[in-house]
Amino acid sequence: MGPAGPSKKPKVRPRGILAPGPRPRLRGLLARAPVHLLSLKVMRRTALLLALAAALCPAARGQTPAADPGAPADLSASGPISTDYVTGELVAKPDARLAGTDFLLTADEIRYNQRTQVAAASGRVVLDRLGDRLLADTVSINRGTGKFTARNIRIGRSPYFIAGESAEGDKNEVTVHNATVTYREPGAWQPTVRAKTLIWSPGHYLKLAGGNMGLGGFQPLPISHMGQDLGHDRPITDVTVGAGYRKNLGLWVDTAFNLPVTLGASVGPDLGVYTNRGVMIGPVAAYDVTSGDDTAVGYLKSGYIYDYGKRYTDILGAAVPPNRAYAEWVHNQQVTPDLSITGDINWSTDSEVIRDFHSKEFIPVQEPDNYLESVYTGPDFLASVFARFQPDSFYPVQQRLPEIRFDVLPTPLGGGILVRFNSGVAHLVEDPPLGGSHLASDRLDAFLGLSRPFTYRGIVDFTPVVGARYTEYWDTVGAAKPGGTGRALGELGFDADLKLSGIFDYENPLWHIDGLRHLMTPTLSYRYIPDADKSADWIPPIDRSTFTNYLPIMELGDMRAVDQLQAANVLRFGLNNTLQTRDKTYGSRDLLSLNLAEDFRFQRAPGQTDFSDAHADLTATVTRWLSLDLEDTVSTRRASQRALDTDVTLHEGDVWMARFGVGYLSDKYGTFYVPGLGYNPIVGVDTYHYELRGRVSELYELFTRGDYDARDHLIVDQYYGVDRKISNTWDLEIAVVFSSGPNNNQGHFGVEVGLNLLRF
Numbered sequence: 001m002g003p004a005g006p007s008k009k010p011k012v013r014p015r016g017i018l019a020p021g022p023r024p025r026l027r028g029l030l031a032r033a034p035v036h037l038l039s040l041k042v043m044r045r046t047a048l049l050l051a052l053a054a055a056l057c058p059a060a061r062g063q064t065p066a067a068d069p070g071a072p073a074d075l076s077a078s079g080p081i082s083t084d085y086v087t088g089e090l091v092a093k094p095d096a097r098l099a100g101t102d103f104l105l106t107a108d109e110i111r112y113n114q115r116t117q118v119a120a121a122s123g124r125v126v127l128d129r130l131g132d133r134l135l136a137d138t139v140s141i142n143r144g145t146g147k148f149t150a151r152n153i154r155i156g157r158s159p160y161f162i163a164g165e166s167a168e169g170d171k172n173e174v175t176v177h178n179a180t181v182t183y184r185e186p187g188a189w190q191p192t193v194r195a196k197t198l199i200w201s202p203g204h205y206l207k208l209a210g211g212n213m214g215l216g217g218f219q220p221l222p223i224s225h226m227g228q229d230l231g232h233d234r235p236i237t238d239v240t241v242g243a244g245y246r247k248n249l250g251l252w253v254d255t256a257f258n259l260p261v262t263l264g265a266s267v268g269p270d271l272g273v274y275t276n277r278g279v280m281i282g283p284v285a286a287y288d289v290t291s292g293d294d295t296a297v298g299y300l301k302s303g304y305i306y307d308y309g310k311r312y313t314d315i316l317g318a319a320v321p322p323n324r325a326y327a328e329w330v331h332n333q334q335v336t337p338d339l340s341i342t343g344d345i346n347w348s349t350d351s352e353v354i355r356d357f358h359s360k361e362f363i364p365v366q367e368p369d370n371y372l373e374s375v376y377t378g379p380d381f382l383a384s385v386f387a388r389f390q391p392d393s394f395y396p397v398q399q400r401l402p403e404i405r406f407d408v409l410p411t412p413l414g415g416g417i418l419v420r421f422n423s424g425v426a427h428l429v430e431d432p433p434l435g436g437s438h439l440a441s442d443r444l445d446a447f448l449g450l451s452r453p454f455t456y457r458g459i460v461d462f463t464p465v466v467g468a469r470y471t472e473y474w475d476t477v478g479a480a481k482p483g484g485t486g487r488a489l490g491e492l493g494f495d496a497d498l499k500l501s502g503i504f505d506y507e508n509p510l511w512h513i514d515g516l517r518h519l520m521t522p523t524l525s526y527r528y529i530p531d532a533d534k535s536a537d538w539i540p541p542i543d544r545s546t547f548t549n550y551l552p553i554m555e556l557g558d559m560r561a562v563d564q565l566q567a568a569n570v571l572r573f574g575l576n577n578t579l580q581t582r583d584k585t586y587g588s589r590d591l592l593s594l595n596l597a598e599d600f601r602f603q604r605a606p607g608q609t610d611f612s613d614a615h616a617d618l619t620a621t622v623t624r625w626l627s628l629d630l631e632d633t634v635s636t637r638r639a640s641q642r643a644l645d646t647d648v649t650l651h652e653g654d655v656w657m658a659r660f661g662v663g664y665l666s667d668k669y670g671t672f673y674v675p676g677l678g679y680n681p682i683v684g685v686d687t688y689h690y691e692l693r694g695r696v697s698e699l700y701e702l703f704t705r706g707d708y709d710a711r712d713h714l715i716v717d718q719y720y721g722v723d724r725k726i727s728n729t730w731d732l733e734i735a736v737v738f739s740s741g742p743n744n745n746q747g748h749f750g751v752e753v754g755l756n757l758l759r760f
Helices: 023-031 033-060 353-357
Strands: 082-084 089-092 096-099 103-107 109-113 118-129 132-142 148-157 160-169 174-183 191-201 205-215 218-229 239-246 250-257 259-262 265-274 278-291 294-306 323-334 339-348 371-377 381-388 399-414 417-430 439-451 454-456 460-477 485-498 500-508 513-529 568-582 588-601 614-623 626-635 640-652 656-665 671-674 678-681 685-695 700-709 714-726 730-739 749-757
Touching (some): 089 096, 096 109, 096 118, 103 109, 103 132, 118 148, 174 205, 265 294
Parallel strands (some): 218 259
Antiparallel strands (some): 082 089, 089 109, 096 103, 109 118, 132 148, 160 174, 205 218, 371 381, 439 460, 460 485, 485 513, 513 568, 685 700, 700 714, 714 730
């Protein structure tokens, strides 16, 4: 390759009409100037026509044109964006669209002032803000601050929908005037509230000032103000309507509804009319309020009736009075993250008032409790004040007036040793309802326990335990010997277990089993507590043992029958089994759990045998449509059944459900001692219960349930009914009831109708 020659500069032709060129051509152009000037005019006019046609063609074809050079990039429309030279506003239409930092505004027309950043939208206006949508005829919004005003709006978040004549607000809060709040979709049976002023914070709260409440377009109930916490799934109000016929009540109607009075609180009446008994009325209330860290949830129910019907005797054999009433208050409060207050207070004039007028509430709770408790939770301790009292005298109550406790949770002490400490001081009182001895005492009780867990390769666990409990009694009343006493007890024992497992490659698509894992844990526990029953003659038996067919508590510090402790020298055998399979979603799924336990007593109280009854606890969920729960107690010495409680449930989603169960208790447990009442025989039970439900459509469900007493050979209660959903808001239940048995005072035939508001 030869040497490079001189580089050649590229030729560049300057732009413009007067660009340099060959002189003869320039002279010729100038010589023909008149002709060329005419041609230039024609060409210029042609170019303008072509440009206008090019601008109109995209609009004619429905394409989005280029934005006006002066318009913001987030303002657009399917037509050209023009300028109103009178107001200086940009006009976007049709299908106008304006996007802000946290909103999207669409309408038929949007007029936007770039100086004030205010956009005025009209015609099919939709304002989307942080997941909430507002529909209106007109909206004016400041693109910078997000504040807006609107006319004829529709706004809300399921299940509440709001309509109003006008509104103003920002992204945090909206004020609506002449508003209507509808629960779920609008309809004739939907709960609605009309209010002069409504304040709505999306996802947080809903407040009303003045208005009326009702159904659909009928709002007869006035309200002053109300509030709903939208941050939680809490109802604004509650409505229940019950009606029917029972022989002892006659035709009856019972309705209760709460009207909101402030944010999170509502009150109202409970009115029941019974043709055979009279009119029962009383206030009801509910609250669910939050103020900072303080959260309080609770309700109040009450009623009074002058009962002119046929009244029976109460559980004490006394005649039921004509003036009858009841009240119940339940309260749960979290004052601070560490301090809580709970309470349940029940009062009634006689033991039968709930059973006669609210039998559904009587069945699950036949002896209501009465207590107040406050607990402070520390990093490793609990400090509490507990009071249990007796507002009426129908049931035996071990009153604590009050009990103050301090409990230290198991805490490392060093060297692997764990320490726990419980202490309490209480004033105890009991007045037996059928007379008998009045019992009372002041008691100081404390327990100190030490344990040291040992583990071998995660397979064997062995934990020796040692503990001591001291109890002091003074100002005693009702003990066999007066003067009080002090009692010191010791505990020695251990807890041990062995962890075994096995994996089996078994599959069953029908039962959704993908492999099996068997976890088996044999357990062994021993406790030696000598002379626990000493000084019993000086102790009023207030906190005493109660009848149960379960194995007793072994740990000295956990025994609650402090006033009636028994010496113990017992070894407990246990075998815990869990059968698992792989879960399609995550981890494993328990198919079966079977736990067995039995005690061997080295030291026996009068009437006890060396081996206790064997106890079995079984839970099976082999498939998603079948579940089984079983608690069984068997006397291995006599090879006899002592107690059995089972529940088998089959279901297909929410389409149908069948539940069957057995409740059995043997008469062979003998007698049980109750202070003031003496020795009472343990009455056996042999009952069967069933429940069937089937959905026949999206709105209707059929059901039946009942209880069969095998000893009296009769079905005690039978229910046959239909459940109907109304507007996805109300639940209507109609049932025919048949009752029988020696304790039946409700009548052998009845009809019950219940209407419940699912949520509002």
